[in-house]
Amino acid sequence: MTTDRAGAPVLVGIDGSPSSLRAARWAAREAVRRGTGLRLVHAFGPMPVIAPDRLDVGLPSDGDHRGHLLARARDDLDAAAVAAVAEAPGLRVDSEVLPDFPITCLVAESRHAELVVIGDRGRGGVAGVFLGSVAVALAARAACPVVVVRGDREPDATDPVVVGVDGSSVSDAAVAFAFEAAAARGAGLVAVHTWENVLSDELVVGIELKTVLDAERRHLVEVLAPHRARFPGVAVRMQVRMGRPDRALCAAAERAQLVVVGSRGRGAFAGLFGSVSHALLHRCPCPVVVVRPSLSVALHQVSG
Secondary structure: OOOOOOOOOEEEEOOOOHHHHHHHHHHHHHHHHHOOOEEEEEEOOOOOEEEOOEEEOOOOOOHHHHHHHHHHHHHHHHHHHHHHHHHOOOOOEEEEEEOOOHHHHHHHHHOOOOEEEEEOOOOOOOHHHHHHHHHHHHHHHOOOOEEEEOOOOOOOOOOOEEEEOOOOHHHHHHHHHHHHHHHHHOOOEEEEEEEOOOOOHHHHHHHOHHHHHHHHHHHHHHHHHHHHHHOOOOOEEEEEEEOOHHHHHHHHHHHOOEEEEEOOEOHHHEOOOOHHHHHHHHHOOOOEEEEOHHHHHHHHHHHO
16 A cells, blocks of 8 residues: 655544544644644545434435535534644644545545544444444554544643553554654653463463563563663653553553553454453543554664
8 A cells, every 4th residue: 555644744533522532632732743734534425314203314315405514514613623722823724524424535535644633433422333333443544643532631741651561563653653753752661561471370370470570571572672772861660560461551651641552462462452452442541552563663764
């Protein structure tokens, strides 16, 4: 897939919900950090026709009704633009209603964006439907990192960036993004590495938990070394523990600016869009960034 990121904006999916307004404000601050503009898009695909004796899904709706919805979509974009500029005066903002479904639009637009930013619930507050149908699909297909803006707490400037690390190429891209994000914020970084006990308790005692812990810590030090050399000003704290990664990441996120993970991992982090992603996207108390492995080169180009 080819991409063109020269001067690429931060992209936000807008749907008129309070959540998408929060995403627009978060994205406005991020665009300022990156020295780029903001692009707001509202997907406006085929609407269902519902009659008393039939249900046809995906057909064009009645013209008057569609016109009303189109006007509302434009109003939603205007409101998001106002919120973004209030957050970052002077920010360059453009907006557009796109004639397609949300996932199709955002995936296509992601080819020319630095980030895609969305809220954690759609209009009406339906978090599960929105995350299931949009966030997971975007994270699997988008050509740039995807940010799901979560949490009601305004993070403190001293709060760190948290990243999940397992040593795979996927998590390496996430680590690169996390270091860049921490450096841009003047924040520290917390690197979380977990492993799950696949042995019996007796065997764990027999091989000594401390031996395993030391080996895992050495592995984490090696994984982080090239990134620490590239960002020497970022203070790094390591958390190495046995247990589930979703619990460790959610706990670390309690006082974090954002949590960064790869789109899938290995070991304890494998199958991110199973239990781990479900926990992060629905319980994480701060924004979650999902980074795909193929983005590592692009990330270095953007931040270099």
